[in-house]
Amino acid sequence: MPNLPPPCPSRLSLAMRSGLFAGLLSTTCYSLAMPAQAEAARQEQRLYQIPAGTLDQALTQFAASAGLLLSVDARLTAGKPSLGLHGHYAPAQALSKLLAGSGLSAYFSDDGRVLIEKAAHASDALELGATRVKGQAEDDGLKDYGVPRSVETRNLEQLERFRGRSNADLLAGIAGVQTSDGRNGGGIEVNIRGIQGQGRVPVKVDGSQQSLDVYRGYAGTAQRAYIDPDLISSVTVNKGPSLDAGASGAIGGSVEMQTLTVDDILKPGETTGWRLRGSLADNSSADVPSDYRVRPRTERNDLLHAHDWSRSLAFAHKDEAFDVVAAYAERRNNNYFAGKHGYSRYDTSVISGGALVDANTVARNYWPGEEVLNSSTHNKSFMLKGTLYRDNGLQLGLGYRYMDSSFGEIMPSQIGRSGPSMTQPLGDFKKDIDRYDEAFWMSAAPEYYQQCSAIAAPVPDGDNMWDSTGCFVRETLDPVYDYSGANQMIQFKPGNMKLHTLTSEFKWRPEDDSLAGYIDLNGHAWATFGRSIMYNNVGFTAPQRGQGYQDEQSEHYRQSLKSDLSNLKVGTDLSNTSRFITGSGDYALTYGASYQYETIDPSRKPWQDDLENNRIERNGYRHEYSLSTALEYKPVPQLTFTAGGRYSGYRIYDRNRQALYAAPAGAGPDEPWWNAEFAGFADNAELSGHGFAPAYSVSYAFTPNVMAYALYNQGMRMPSLFETTLGSWSAEPNYDLRPERMKTFEVGASFKGSNLLLDNDQAGFKLAYFHNTIDDMVTRNYRYNPKGRPGFNGELKIRNVDSFTTQGIELQSHYDSAWWFADASYVYNIKAETCDRAFAQALRDGGKSETPDCTTGGFQGSYTNTQNPPRYSVNLVLGAKAFEQKLATGVRMRYTSGPMYVLDKSWHVGTTTPQQHYLEARIYDFFADYQVSDELKVSFNVYNFTDQYYLDPMSQSMMPAPGRTSSLAASLQF
Incomplete structure (x- = not known):
């Protein structure tokens, strides 16, 4: 607890509370009596040297350094830690850093006074000219770097910037994460650090899970999650097992998605x-x-x-x-x-x-x-x-x-291909089926074409268009063979x-x-x-x-x-x-x-x-x-x-x-x-x-x-x-x-x-x-x-x-x-x-x-x-x-x-x-x-x-x- 006057209901705090949160129960709070500063002081960058400790202590030192009158409910900050703050910042920027991850918001009035409240209950109904500042841990891109484990987060701006073509492209570019068979079947199966399948890496959307095990024949199996990326606001990838209540069985990690907010x-x-x-x-x-x-x-x-x-x-x-x-x-x-x-x-x-x-x-x-x-x-x-x-x-x-x-x-x-050209590099057939499309291969694979064109190969029998070197033969087709089914796929x-x-x-x-x-x-x-x-x-x-x-x-x-x-x-x-x-x-x-x-x-x-x-x-x-x-x-x-x-x-x-x-x-x-x-x-x-x-x-x-x-x-x-x-x-x-x-x-x-x-x-x-x-x-x-x-x-x-x-x-x-x-x-x-x-x-x-x-x-x-x-x-x-x-x-x-x-x-x-x-x-x-x-x-x-x-x-x-x-x-x- 900071060394401050005993808690009391200040007139500023009660006035702001009644104006902003009518109908809520009044709670005991205290004010930090600091000298008021002009608007210019609010914009001025200052050097802050606030060591790590409790949030109470950090806010006390901030208010003293910034010269601001700060009102806060003691119960909101009780027991919350702070990593402190070091460097030159404007007061609003400094307070944003200090409140990162706390779930609190700060409100600046034009006369230099500040009210801190819970972000979840914050209202924008402030007096004209007031400024709202929230803890920026969720948005400043550094949240993942303060967590003692491996985690990576994507916000809405990043997700929309690289929407990609398939649903699995939503996770492209995340370190240690691959998606399995993302072009076939419309679902997402996530591999984290070489581990996937059978609930080892669940995909959650707003806390819910959905997956379907799909047999893939000779290719094995897949466990797909079906989502619509156009409704997703953020993605957090947790790597490895955790003790979160909802992470049972997620031994490889988890992918947690939040829908639009x-x-x-x-x-x-x-x-x-x-x-x-x-x-x-x-x-x-x-x-x-x-x-x-x-x-x-x-x-x-x-x-x-x-x-x-x-x-x-x-x-x-x-x-x-x-x-x-x-x-x-x-x-x-x-x-x-x-x-x-x-x-x-x-x-x-x-x-x-x-x-x-x-x-x-x-x-x-x-x-x-x-x-x-x-x-x-x-x-x-x-x-x-x-x-x-x-x-x-x-x-x-x-x-x-x-x-x-x-x-x-x-x-x-x-x-696979059906018909006589089920293997490459045979050319595409013309609609009249009279010859190989030699020009196609000259443009599509010139290095291969030049290699093969120098070889004088005999014409093979029947529909076998390969010679012993693996090169195709540029000859007219066998007029007896029916090529109408050639080059087809399923x-x-x-x-x-x-x-x-x-x-x-x-x-x-x-x-x-x-x-x-x-x-x-x-x-x-x-x-x-x-x-x-x-x-x-x-x-x-x-x-x-x-x-x-x-x-x-x-x-x-x-x-x-x-x-x-x-x-x-x-x-x-x-x-x-x-x-x-x-x-x-x-x-x-x-x-x-x-x-x-x-x-x-x-x-x-x-x-x-x-x-x-x-x-x-x-x-x-x-x-x-x-x-x-x-x-x-x-x-x-x-x-x-x-x-x-x-x-x-x-x-x-x-x-x-x-x-x-x-x-x-x-x-x-x-x-x-x-x-x-x-x-x-x-x-x-x-x-x-x-x-x-x-x-x-x-x-x-x-x-x-x-x-x-x-x-x-x-x-x-x-x-x-x-x-x-x-x-x-x-x-x-x-x-x-x-x-x-x-x-x-x-x-x-x-x-x-x-x-x-x-x-x-x-x-x-x-x-x-x-x-x-x-x-x-x-x-x-x-x-x-x-x-x-x-x-x-x-x-x-x-x-x-x-x-x-x-x-x-x-x-x-x-x-x-x-x-x-x-x-x-x-x-x-x-x-x-x-x-x-x-x-x-x-x-x-x-x-x-x-x-x-x-x-x-x-x-x-x-x-x-x-x-x-x-x-x-x-x-x-x-x-x-x-x-x-x-x-x-x-x-x-x-x-x-x-x-x-x-x-x-x-x-x-x-x-x-x-x-x-x-x-x-x-x-x-x-x-x-x-x-x-x-x-x-x-x-x-x-x-x-x-x-x-x-x-x-x-x-x-x-x-x-x-x-x-x-x-x-x-x-x-x-």
């Missing part, structure tokens, strides 16, 4: 307003072709003939009692076109690991500048949310969201996801002295219902519904591959923080609980014949609960120790039952199950388990701007519905799975400061080393018989491996000034390794004698083989401001190397989950934002400015990324 929509000083936003983009097809076999097109459009568009309208209102936001958004993107430059690298590729790879790469499927089929999206979304502000610090928020998303999707194994009917989400949020931070130190309550309750219709089933195990088997590689694929599922998730979490100030230091005890229920079932009732033949879709439910606690201890303001843990458990019930078969009498010993007969059903499977995971951390602030930290956190993930229930015989579930246990060790250091190179600039820098090990990681492998021979496709087993380890270094930095700004990050992934002694021994017994117990990536059939992140990645944004900061323009560069390892050893490769051979890529994006007026803002972007042909890291599908794409957007606030 009143401050995103309203103009400064307004209480009611609208925001209208629209955009146009090129590099897309005129329409989405009718499904099945089509020829990809090459007619790219320009921005004057744009086919892609978006539009949104939002409304907001706020006052002291409540605020409300309503918004509608729609976006249509047709199939995009691939880039034109760098294609030839994918024919025979040197991966970063040094091995020469000649594989069925993306170049064998899509040609330079060609339409990428199944890449469309069409989203329609609506949201309505509001928050009530009650007496004594109580807040209650309610919200509803609806999303209807149609998206291109295709099983990765069905991406365009599936778009999948669809409909989502209904209800959310509620509860906060209570009492203003009553007797409760303020002990209650800081936060809670969420939510429910998400989704229905999905997709074409990603397995033909021979999909329900036939009395119509018999339909060829999944024919026009009947929709019946054979259709997956129609309903998914409901319900969750709640509640946590509280109690603070104690003692002679030995400050304590903060946080404790919480969470619960989730999930159920998935077919939208249509199954047929008995399908049940008796194990042609079933997933049908089960799951409960998960957790209790968490963390004790924070500050013996001195600069040093913080934290210790805690989480206890969690689960229960799963499978509504499906496995159909059993008996060998007929007289069956031979070599074929005992030939013509086997149905013999009833097994019992329903039911699983449960629990465990405890501890967590520890320490941080030290050497100065208010320099901090170092170390943490050791464990986290447990309970098995998922996908891993434990029947639904696809391509991956048999395992009813003896053990929970995963994540062990994370991280050390880091950070710096943040201001007035470094220019007046009023700010900069942040953070360096972190991480080492993650998942004991008993759940993945998929071939099921081996006693002789060590692997089973065929369809005999794969979900099982625990001994461990999976990732290791790496991350660096992120930020700079902002009145003239220019920059963000830069660098990631070096050191290790991604799977250890499994029992499976390795089975491989050795089967003849692969050199198989090690631990291998890079994963063993054959493992999902981790498709989750191999780049060895290096660099993200850089450089921008400049002009015309009184109305114009911001610059460039973003994203560099990714090839994958960490080439997984080509005998123990890596098998029938399924092959590694996709993506190569290093440098992608440049240009941006320009111009604030035309207080109401109108215009933005122009060019993505992939150099029109590169490349495959995204972590892609499971051979679908190249979009080529050069221009976008024009405008926002109007009124």
Whole structure:
């Protein structure tokens, strides 16, 4: 507590309180009697040397140095820490820094007096000429650099600046984060530091979760979250496990998104307003072709003939009692076109690991500048949310969201060419089918064309257009062969996801002295219902519904591959923080609980014949609960120790039952199950388990701007519905799975400061080393018989491996000034390794004698083989401001190397989950934002400015990324 006169109700404080917050209970407060200063003094920059300590002490020294009369409720600042302040600032700027992260706002009157109140209850109804200043931690770009763990935040300006083409582009450029297969299926699956899938990295929107496990055939599996980026206001990526009440099972980290807020929509000083936003983009097809076999097109459009568009309208209102936001958004993107430059690298590729790879790469499927089929999206979304502000610090928020998303999707194994030219580099055929389009290849791949054109090759027979050197033959076509089906690919009917989400949020931070130190309550309750219709089933195990088997590689694929599922998730979490100030230091005890229920079932009732033949879709439910606690201890303001843990458990019930078969009498010993007969059903499977995971951390602030930290956190993930229930015989579930246990060790250091190179600039820098090990990681492998021979496709087993380890270094930095700004990050992934002694021994017994117990990536059939992140990645944004900061323009560069390892050893490769051979890529994006007026803002972007042909890291599908794409957007606030 600062050394100040005893608390008393000053006339200034009571007058302002009655004028601003009529009807609220008056509370005891005190005033700091400081000499009043003129307006000139308010604008004058002064040197502040305020050491770290309590916020009370910091405000006392600030008021004395600034010469201001400051009124504040003692209960609002009680127990709050401050990192102090050092440097030259104007009073308003200095106070903004001191209040950063406190949840308080300061109000400056023209006579030099200041009132500090809670930001959540702040009103703009001040006397004429007053100035409002809020703690800027949420907006100044340095928030992430004062947190003793790895976290990265994107605000609305950053999200809209790089909206990108696919929904997954929302997270492009975040250090240590990749999205898996973001061009196929319309969803987002996030990989953080080499870890993803099955709830390890949940995506939350306003506290709610939604995800759907999708089988990807030979490419493995995906766990997708479906969101509409046009309704997102901010994104926070947390890396690694935490003790947050709602983070149970999130052992790899989490992505937390917030939808549009009143401050995103309203103009400064307004209480009611609208925001209208629209955009146009090129590099897309005129329409989405009718499904099945089509020829990809090459007619790219320009921005004057744009086919892609978006539009949104939002409304907001706020006052002291409540605020409300309503918004509608729609976006249509047709199939995009691939880039034109760098294609030839994918024919025979040197991966970063040094091995020469000649594989069925993306170049064998899509040609330079060609339409990428199944890449469309069409989203329609609506949201309505509001928050009530009650007496004594109580807040209650309610919200509803609806999303209807149609998206291109295709099983990765069905991406390919049909007809005589299914392999490259054969040219496109003319409409009259009389000769190869030699000019096409001369322009698209001149270096390859020149190499091959010098070789005199004989004309091959039939439809084989390759000679022994791999060069095509420039001759007339065989007049006998029917080429009408040549160069065709499959365009599936778009999948669809409909989502209904209800959310509620509860906060209570009492203003009553007797409760303020002990209650800081936060809670969420939510429910998400989704229905999905997709074409990603397995033909021979999909329900036939009395119509018999339909060829999944024919026009009947929709019946054979259709997956129609309903998914409901319900969750709640509640946590509280109690603070104690003692002679030995400050304590903060946080404790919480969470619960989730999930159920998935077919939208249509199954047929008995399908049940008796194990042609079933997933049908089960799951409960998960957790209790968490963390004790924070500050013996001195600069040093913080934290210790805690989480206890969690689960229960799963499978509504499906496995159909059993008996060998007929007289069956031979070599074929005992030939013509086997149905013999009833097994019992329903039911699983449960629990465990405890501890967590520890320490941080030290050497100065208010320099901090170092170390943490050791464990986290447990309970098995998922996908891993434990029947639904696809391509991956048999395992009813003896053990929970995963994540062990994370991280050390880091950070710096943040201001007035470094220019007046009023700010900069942040953070360096972190991480080492993650998942004991008993759940993945998929071939099921081996006693002789060590692997089973065929369809005999794969979900099982625990001994461990999976990732290791790496991350660096992120930020700079902002009145003239220019920059963000830069660098990631070096050191290790991604799977250890499994029992499976390795089975491989050795089967003849692969050199198989090690631990291998890079994963063993054959493992999902981790498709989750191999780049060895290096660099993200850089450089921008400049002009015309009184109305114009911001610059460039973003994203560099990714090839994958960490080439997984080509005998123990890596098998029938399924092959590694996709993506190569290093440098992608440049240009941006320009111009604030035309207080109401109108215009933005122009060019993505992939150099029109590169490349495959995204972590892609499971051979679908190249979009080529050069221009976008024009405008926002109007009124």
